Amino acid sequence: MSPRKLEVCLTPALLHLYDIRESIVVVIDIFRATSSICYGIENGAEAIIPVATVKKCESYRNSGYLLAAERDGEVVSGFDFGNSPFAYSKDKVQGETVVLTTTNGTHAINVSRNAKQVVIGSFLNKSALSNWLKSQPNDVLLLCAGWKNLFNLEDTLFAGAVVSHLNNEGYKLDDSAIASEDLYLAGKNDLNEYLKKTSHSERLKNLGIEEDIRFCLNVDITTTIPVLVGDRLVKMMKD
């Protein structure tokens, strides 16, 4: 049997180069969509429905769902909240269904729908996710949401963290997985400090959401894995 593949797709614009039909795709948008999704599902949200457009999100008005819309780092006017993780605390989301659209993260989820399975990763659920991947027979593609289809460092760093976690498990890595791991090893001692030099961090700082950034770099504070079932992200029920 040939070894399982562990690959990293550095932006959704490269996803067409991969055959994902038999793979588990892990969608990664560290600042902030997938961190918030992990946090929300951990905190008892019944489901999070990722949608592509603000208009689609708006169409759920009066459905009883919470509506969350972010564009270019800010909450879209008229919506309950955006993708700050602090909006996904237990008191806000427990038992609720959230409809969510974001600049990068929900796009990456939507283009992954042909995969065998789509799950959500972030530093918050790093070990739970990695250990589950290890237990599966499938190839794995770590999909970085990036920034408007461009490469970004924080998503790649997290992909590298997963590669690093899985690297003694006999997976076959592609070059981007190798690179991601080496970047993670360069930054892991102080992720927050390392990421300060990135363009995105500067942009987020200008938005006044440094608290969010710090929160999204917490490692292993959750243990659930959000998984896409139909059009909904829900808590994975492990065997």
Added chain:
Amino acid sequence: MSPRKLEVCLTPALLHLYDIRESIVVVIDIFRATSSICYGIENGAEAIIPVATVKKCESYRNSGYLLAAERDGEVVSGFDFGNSPFAYSKDKVQGETVVLTTTNGTHAINVSRNAKQVVIGSFLNKSALSNWLKSQPNDVLLLCAGWKNLFNLEDTLFAGAVVSHLNNEGYKLDDSAIASEDLYLAGKNDLNEYLKKTSHSERLKNLGIEEDIRFCLNVDITTTIPVLVGDRLVKMMKD
């Protein structure tokens, strides 16, 4: 005046995300097209004409030009040579014009034609190229040719070497430039050893061209900069 940009486009499949009309684009295909182009121009080739297809290359038959065609790492049957740097030595190319088509490198050159200027980079001319870039007022985009539009490590490593060379010159880096530099810093002490873990290196090894690989990692053994003028790569005449 805002600082010049120094960006890295990790594969030609992402080039549409950049506005290159006012930028210098440096095309990078370390194994082996741009290394061989640098070596050939240094060795007195009058011009190298990059063409997209084997058929187009074939159309120059009986023109008096040397014909070079490579696909998937091998010389295409019926052609004088492919893209091994050893085919571009002085005794073979001095005073000659070479028509060249390769799997990745010539594709990357062709999609860059809208740039202000297109130049060719490799470890062979690293310092000459970097010093020239520094002397120019333009933004710089380092374009990694990759492997069939996928990310590859060796091209990114060279992009990082250029970023490292230029990093105190006040350029504004994007995330991929930052990542490239960090990868270069991780591998620079022994590029050959570092690159042994890549998928491409394994593929090239299977092709029996380890000598080529070692040669392409020679740093600063040439001083010319190939530049695209019309449809030809020629030696840049510096001021």
